Amino acid sequence: MTQTIKEKVKTFIIENFLFGDTSYDLADTASLIENDIVDSTGVLELVAFIEDQFGIAMADADIVPANLDSLARISAFIEAKAVPVTA
């Protein structure tokens, strides 16, 4: 389950923010902001992706770097909150 979430998120980041650049070594704990992978608009794209893909309604208080600023943090956040959209 965890692997699936992480891989989905990783694919989204590579396609949407790195434009398919698979040569980029995206470490699980790398900061998405410090590495210029997401900007303020990118965070909103990330939120929309999480809500659409994982059926999570994100409150304003959830939208913080502690939850979203690395692949590992995003995966952990989704894992803690996820409710499957479909069976």
Next chain:
Amino acid sequence: MCGFSGYFGSIRDGRALLETMTAAIAHRGPDEQGIFTAPEAGLGHVRLSIVGLGDGQQPMSDASGELTIAFNGEIFNYVELRDELRARGRRFRTSSDTEVILHLYDEMGEACVSLLNGDFAFAIWDARRRRMMLARDRMGVRPLFYTAHGGTFYLASEIKALLKVPGISAEIDPIALDQIFTLWAPIAPRTPFRNILELEPAHLMVVDERSVTTRPYWQLQYPDRDRPGGIDERTAAEELRALLTDATRIRMRADVPVGAYLSGGLDSSVVSALAAGMAPQGLRTFSVTFDSAEHDESAFQLEMAAALGTDHKAIACREGEIARVFPDVIRFTERPIIRTAPAPLYQLSGLVREAGLKVVLTGEGADEVFAGYDIFKEARVRRFCGRQPGSRIRPHLFRKLYPYLPGLKQQSAEYLAAFFGAGDERLDDPLFSHRPRFKGTAATKLFFSAELRAQLKDYDAAAELVGRLPLDFGRWHPLHQAQYLESRFLLPGYILSSQGDRMAMAHGIEGRFPFLDHRLVEFAATLPPEVKLRGLTEKHILREATKDLLPPAIGRRVKQPYRAPDSHSFSGPGALDYVRGAFSTEAIAAGGLFNAGAVAKLYEKCRSRPASGFRDNAAFVGILSTQLWLQTFTGTGIRKAEAA
């Protein structure tokens, strides 16, 4: 205001070459053309007649025939200089400012430039000393490019004239491209054309048979941060008003009517108000409007025009218009750009031309001189946050700075702090103020091809910029450091060139900038930082000095940066064929500068989701303009895609 070209060296048919070179920049001077040749040098000129309509033909030689000048621009204090020269016994044959430069050079040599108050680029062929002298104004309003080929030195107002010299061709300079995709503009003297350079602002150059020497004749300086300011605010406001009034007065000098751009913001409103008071026949003002509310300022433009009673005209930059004119825009900027903002100004100068005017005043320069840009406030907030890392309150100030950026509205304090790098930065970084902008822009280099990356290796544009800073930069106040970065690099490299001279001269229009009068620039540099940026209120002293000139709603306006729609302009059902062609895999591969796979994904993302962020927008416009640059100047890129 004009354009010129020239050479120093031995070539076979100088006259024919000069005719070809000046024809390439005929848009800069539709009124007259002139050619001068000597055995080892030549100058060509196209003229936009503004001062000395009947007797200011160029190139102009002095009475001895030994000094000949080609000049682009205006010397605004030429009346006073001519009076002084006459008092010393000098005789004038024309009523032009051009002849004033010749007399001054005859008396003083190249030191004469220090007496000139104006926007100028010129070349003087000195047959006595067998040398060519070139000079450019202090702030970089007027352009001057040069190169050497086959033992001959060539110069021109625009690079397209140099490309007419047999053997000189366009090739992209990868370092310049890296600089544009990091700093928004190349670091002069570098241009995007390999081996073609520009004379830096406030520099002069002497070329003789043995050498080429270049040196600055003026430098923008700020006081040491520890030195107390010695002027009270009221006195400063009075002095500012007097200087700005005089700067505007001498910029109204012309033998043709002078109009004004009116954006609806503080700066152009102040200039228009001063100019209206000096134009007994009435002032004509010109604006650009946008369909989108986030870019449009027409309500303020109309309010100001009504308050001043100007004859006002506006042109609408409608959806699709930017895409329609963008190829022409790049033909005139002669460089890739990462924003579309020059395009509406290209339209605007066309409107002025249609209205029959040749000269407009603008408010350009006030944001550099009096600290108007958001980036100055942003740096102050970042320092404020840095004093208390982890604060959940302080980062909310960032939202106040950028109310027009939708992506910031919904962000938490933690994210705001993270986006602006607040709290974990080196406060003594010389590029502290601009580091987030440079870092965010450099993210666009994600799209560079493997070949381009290999050529660039570890090149660091920001590090090169640091190496260009003056020795005493570290002793200045942080606000003054930030002002210097804007004034010395982005102003000439982008604002005055890609948005300024090149867009206005595309339609034969001369822009004049009272805020860039060097007396005002020098005065403002001495003012204490808090007089310019008070708390988070920009241009405080300018507001104080001019509050009687403006309706309260204009005088109190918070700066709205001039922006235009970016990638959104090129998408939608009306997307033009050339845009698709430029982003096609074949065209990207032919250009060799970008990663075709990544560019294809970017193109689809920007088309399907118009609300892209800064990085995606900048990359889209940067890639499109680079592809257009390649097509226009090297013949590669889009053309191949169309054939495919």
